[in-house]
Amino acid sequence: MTYFWNLFAISLPSLRGLLPSSPITDPVAIFLIIMAIMLVAPLLFERVRLPGIVGLIVAGVIVGPHGFGLLERDSTIVLLGTVGLLFLMFMAGLETSLDDLKYNADKATIFGIVTFAVPMSLGVVAMMLLGYPFLASVLVASCFASHTLLALPIVSKLGVMRSPSVTVTLGGTLITNVLALLVLAVVVKAHQGNLSLEFWLFLIPSLALYTVGTLWGVPRLGRWFFRRFGHDEGAEFTFVVATLFVVSYLAKLIEIEPIIGAFLAGIAITQLIPQLSPLMNRIQFIGNTLFVPFFLISVGMLVNPLILFQEPKSLLVAVVMVSVALAAKFLPAWGSGKLFRFDFSNIMVMFGLSVAQAASTLAAITVAYKIKLVDQLTVNGTIAMILVTCIASPWITDRWGRSMKSSSATAHQPQLADSPRQSPLRYRILVPVANPSTEDNLLQLALILAKSSNGTLLPLHILTDTYGPISVEAKLEQERLLATAETIAHAAVTDVEAIGRVDDSIDKGILRTAQERHANLIICGWKGYSTYRDNFFGSVIDNVARRTPVPMLITRFMQPIESTQRVFLAISEGETLAASFQQTLVLTQTLATELKAKLQILQVVTNPRSLHSQEIPGLDADIPVQRVQGNFVNQVSRILERDDLLVLTHNAHPELIGIPTLGVEPEAIARQHPDVSIIIAHFPRQG
Numbered sequence: 001m002t003y004f005w006n007l008f009a010i011s012l013p014s015l016r017g018l019l020p021s022s023p024i025t026d027p028v029a030i031f032l033i034i035m036a037i038m039l040v041a042p043l044l045f046e047r048v049r050l051p052g053i054v055g056l057i058v059a060g061v062i063v064g065p066h067g068f069g070l071l072e073r074d075s076t077i078v079l080l081g082t083v084g085l086l087f088l089m090f091m092a093g094l095e096t097s098l099d100d101l102k103y104n105a106d107k108a109t110i111f112g113i114v115t116f117a118v119p120m121s122l123g124v125v126a127m128m129l130l131g132y133p134f135l136a137s138v139l140v141a142s143c144f145a146s147h148t149l150l151a152l153p154i155v156s157k158l159g160v161m162r163s164p165s166v167t168v169t170l171g172g173t174l175i176t177n178v179l180a181l182l183v184l185a186v187v188v189k190a191h192q193g194n195l196s197l198e199f200w201l202f203l204i205p206s207l208a209l210y211t212v213g214t215l216w217g218v219p220r221l222g223r224w225f226f227r228r229f230g231h232d233e234g235a236e237f238t239f240v241v242a243t244l245f246v247v248s249y250l251a252k253l254i255e256i257e258p259i260i261g262a263f264l265a266g267i268a269i270t271q272l273i274p275q276l277s278p279l280m281n282r283i284q285f286i287g288n289t290l291f292v293p294f295f296l297i298s299v300g301m302l303v304n305p306l307i308l309f310q311e312p313k314s315l316l317v318a319v320v321m322v323s324v325a326l327a328a329k330f331l332p333a334w335g336s337g338k339l340f341r342f343d344f345s346n347i348m349v350m351f352g353l354s355v356a357q358a359a360s361t362l363a364a365i366t367v368a369y370k371i372k373l374v375d376q377l378t379v380n381g382t383i384a385m386i387l388v389t390c391i392a393s394p395w396i397t398d399r400w401g402r403s404m405k406s407s408s409a410t411a412h413q414p415q416l417a418d419s420p421r422q423s424p425l426r427y428r429i430l431v432p433v434a435n436p437s438t439e440d441n442l443l444q445l446a447l448i449l450a451k452s453s454n455g456t457l458l459p460l461h462i463l464t465d466t467y468g469p470i471s472v473e474a475k476l477e478q479e480r481l482l483a484t485a486e487t488i489a490h491a492a493v494t495d496v497e498a499i500g501r502v503d504d505s506i507d508k509g510i511l512r513t514a515q516e517r518h519a520n521l522i523i524c525g526w527k528g529y530s531t532y533r534d535n536f537f538g539s540v541i542d543n544v545a546r547r548t549p550v551p552m553l554i555t556r557f558m559q560p561i562e563s564t565q566r567v568f569l570a571i572s573e574g575e576t577l578a579a580s581f582q583q584t585l586v587l588t589q590t591l592a593t594e595l596k597a598k599l600q601i602l603q604v605v606t607n608p609r610s611l612h613s614q615e616i617p618g619l620d621a622d623i624p625v626q627r628v629q630g631n632f633v634n635q636v637s638r639i640l641e642r643d644d645l646l647v648l649t650h651n652a653h654p655e656l657i658g659i660p661t662l663g664v665e666p667e668a669i670a671r672q673h674p675d676v677s678i679i680i681a682h683f684p685r686q687g
Contacts, residue, residue: 023065023072030071033063038293053150053394056293057387060300073301077294084295085148085358086262087287090244092149092170093266094273094283095161104164108171111336115354116176119144119328120183126324130317132378139187139368140321140378143361143385144328146180149173150296150356150390151397153288155349158401165337165346165404169353174263176354178207181257184364191373206254211264214247218268223563223643226272233491236279243269271596272562274448278491279562296390299358303387304380314377318384325385326392329355345403352396357382357389427455430519432510433481434461441557443485445679446523447492448594449587456495458517459485462509463502470502507543514550522552526680545682551583554680556670564677565643566600567592570636573605575649580683584649587681589623591645601625602639604632633668640669640676650682 024030041059042052063070071077123141128134155166185203189195222243229235244265251261273280330351337347365382368374429446433439443459450457461478463470482498489496499517503509514522524541545552569588575581592599605627628635640646648666666680 023069030076033070034294034297037063037297038289050395053153053293053296054391056296057300057303057390060297061303061305061387062300063297064301064303066301066304066306071301073298077298077301080291080294081298082295084287084291084293084298086244086248086258087291088149088152088295089259089262090266091156091284091287091292092152092173093263093268094270094280095152095156095170095266104167104171107164107168107336107340109175110339111168111332111350112172112175112179114336115147115172115329115332116145116179118332119324122324122328126320130320132374135187135191136368136374136378139184139364139373140382142180142183142187143357143364143382144321144325145183146177146357146361146364147173147329147354148356148358148361149353150358151353151394153292154394154397155353155401156284158398158404160349160401160404163346163349163404164340165342165350166353168336168340169350173354174260177263178256178260180364181260184368185255187373188368188371191371203255207256210250210254210256210261214250214261214264215268218243218247218265219271222269222272226560226563233278237282240269240273240279240283271565273596274444274562274594275596277444277447277562278488281492299386299390303383305384305387314380317377317381321381321385322388325357325389326355345400348400349397349404352393352398352400355389355396356393357386361386427453427521428458428517428519429455430458430460430510430514430517430522431485432460432462432506432522432524433485435525439481439484440488441561441677442523442525442555443488444561445553445555445557445591447489447494448591449521450494451492452590452594456497457485457489458497458499458513458519459489460499460501460510460513462506462513463500464505464509465502466504507540507547510540510544511547514548520550522548522550524552524554526554526556526678548682548684550684551580552682553587554682555678557677558675559643559677561595561645561677563643564595564597564645566598566641567595567645567647568600568602568636568639569647570602570604570632571649572632573603580681581649583683584647584681588647591647591679595645597645599623602636603627604635605629633665633672636665636669637672640673642675645677645679646673647679647681650680 024033037056037059041055043055045055045058046052061067065072120138120141123144124134124137127137127140132140149170155161160166182203186195189199222239225239226236229239244262247265247268248258248261251258251264273283333347333351333354337344337350342350361382365374365379369376369379427450429450431442431446433442443457446457449455459482461481463474463478478500482500486496486498497517499513501509501513503512510522510524513519522544524544526541541554545554567588569585571581589599591597601623603625606629626639636646646669648669650666666678669676670678
């Protein structure tokens with residue numbers, strides 16, 4: 001191996017002679033090379049069954065200043081790499097469910113402490129045996145303790161982000177990185193002789209205030225912004241990115257690393273962005289295809305593999321650091337995994353996610369080198385450790401992540417079959433669009449359900465020719481509405497079939513289209529009340545609901561759907577026995593999961609004995625069920641708040657003139673709560 005690297009070192013100047021004598025400075029050429037790397041490197045490495053992000057790191061080594069010298073790691077590369085690192089941590093926070101963190105808080109805390117304490121202990125001992133002073137040993141050990149979630153895009157792609165082992169690792173990452181960076185701050189102050197009481201009096205309160213302020217303030221600010229400007233997709237994206245950098249910069253002001261702020265920003269704002277929404281897709285697309293690859297390439301440009309073989313002690317330090325890093329991260333993952341009764345695949349994914357050293361390690365070792373706490377040999381060993389762990393991390397995560405069972409992939413699949421035990425179907429969701437002010441929420445709801453089942457969105461706009469020819473303006477408006485719907489669907493990477501239709505009535509057009517296009521769900525907007533004329537002659541919703549052969553969701557959204565905090569499923573005493581209840585339950589659970597909202601069940605009973613009835617079939621044990629006795633409308637109205645989403649069920653009944661098709665309860669609740677969003681799950685009569 002040494003011979004190979006020496007041979008490469010000898011031949012490298014000759015190879016460089018065939019290339020430009022100095023790094024490329026033309027911005028267009030630089031960007032061209034970077035884009036070519038982003039395109040080609042992952043594809044080549046995936047062909048040999050290595051994760052694509054390894055290819056980006058290796059490509060950074062090749063084109064960087066320690067390779068062929070095509071590119072210099074200048075301020076532009078550093079800037080974009082830093083943005084990529086912050087985006088990586090931000091997306092980790094976005095993928096982290098607060099409910100999952102709370103549910104696994106004890107496990108995450110245990111793993112975070114163990115994966116910090118073990119590397120710190122082993123690292124201090126190993127570095128002191130190499131002759132390092134105590135403070136330098138502690139600082140290098142803190143590099144072993146921290147880690148970067150380099151392989152996070154892999155688990156996201158594999159669909160195991162919500163698995164307990166990944167959630168525990170994400171929570172543990174926050175703990176160990178904060179502790180490691182606190183160690184860095186303390187060691188630097190001690191080395192400079194400034195470790196005083198004032199330092200602790202500033203750091204601890206400011207960190208606590210910063211964390212609470214971020215987790216409490218960002219969601220409230222976000223809800224206000226989305227209510228006011230939720231119709232502007234560009235403004236939504238800009239707000240999210242601005243939040244990321246504001247919170248990250250505030251972290252720097254209180255002397256903690258911005259990556260911690262980026263992670264907290266993601267956790268704080270994740271509850272406002274549905275997982276399958278176009279906004280989430282934009283964030284992930286920009287991050288994973290542009291900024292994160294920049295970070296990986298910039299990490300590769302730091303690596304100088306040849307210098308390890310030009311200085312014997314440098315190689316010894318590198319071998320020790322790599323060995324300690326691997327062992328010190330495997331032991332906590334294995335021990336914690338055994339304690340939590342995870343299988344070997346989950347343990348290895350924990351190890352793969354937590355073994356990569358890049359962000360915090362680079363920050364710590366750079367600071368230490370600047371104040372001359374460590375020497376060049378330590379920097380070389382750190383770079384070697386980064387190279388090895390950054391290659392091992394994605395490979396390990398990809399290798400064992402594929403064998404993990406993804407419970408989230410099947411637990412929330414929608415079902416439209418008569419029996420909940422039948423195989424789930426793909427939604428083909430018909431959404432009549434006519435009002436631009438309500439179109440966005442209808443489409444967002446449809447997209448959440450369509451993406452959860454790899455289904456298709458069918459936006460429909462109908463023009464009627466009952467009273468004469470259709471004007472050119474009406475046709476243009478139809479094209480505009482359907483084009484907007486297509487744009488939203490494409491942004492969410494969802495199949496879409498836009499339908500423009502001319503018919504003799506709106507309701508007949510909806511029913512005919514549902515049959516012709518094989519729709520298995522219809523989503524309609526609802527104003528929340530019916531006039532007597534509607535009840536006597538029949539409104540569009542009445543006529544569709546009475547004759548639809550497929551389920552309908554009749555919706556009234558008073559707030560942007562992404563601002564939903566709680567999803568309430570309100571049911572009466574006998575509704576759990578209906579065949580359609582399981583369909584409503586699955587749909588409600590899907591909505592709550594994707595909206596990252598709390599799901600609660602309210603059952604209103606008339607018989608006091610039913611207050612202590614058995615568990616509801618098909619309901620997860622951790623979902624709270626509240627049973628109350630009394631009037632249905634009054635009991636439901638009593639618990640509703642502004643940002644709630646109320647789900648009601650309704651089965652078709654015989655037509656009665658003067659009585660709303662949907663019954664009197666939804667209207668009564670809607671009138672009492674004009675600011676609460678409501679979904680009525682309506683099912684056709686069987687037989």
